[in-house]
């Protein structure tokens with residue numbers, strides 16, 4: 001896993017997320033969705049493993065799954081597992097709030 005410092009503080013993260021509670025960041029060629037939902041921050045790949053649609057416009061359901069806005073496939077925000085076994089799994093990244101900033105840990 002490779003770590004990137006995204007913001008200088010949690011306040012900076014909150015400001016970037018705004019009222020919508022979501023922000024897309026770009027690290028090289030990769031786009032990562034940052035979401036704030038019910039007191040928890042989440043970071044995951046923007047592209048849906050099913051057909052590469054953006055998940056940024058998706059919503060998080062009561063089971064803490066991100067629901068793709070195109071065909072409705074659901075991915076666990078805990079481990080990225082696609083909930084009905086119909087496609088590959090989503091890559092979930094780590095987001096850590098440390099004394100010296102907010103860091104994104106990119107997987108793969």
Ligand code: FES
Pocket residue numbers: 048049050051052053068069070071072073
């Ligand atoms: S592109 Fe996401 S469910 Fe089909």
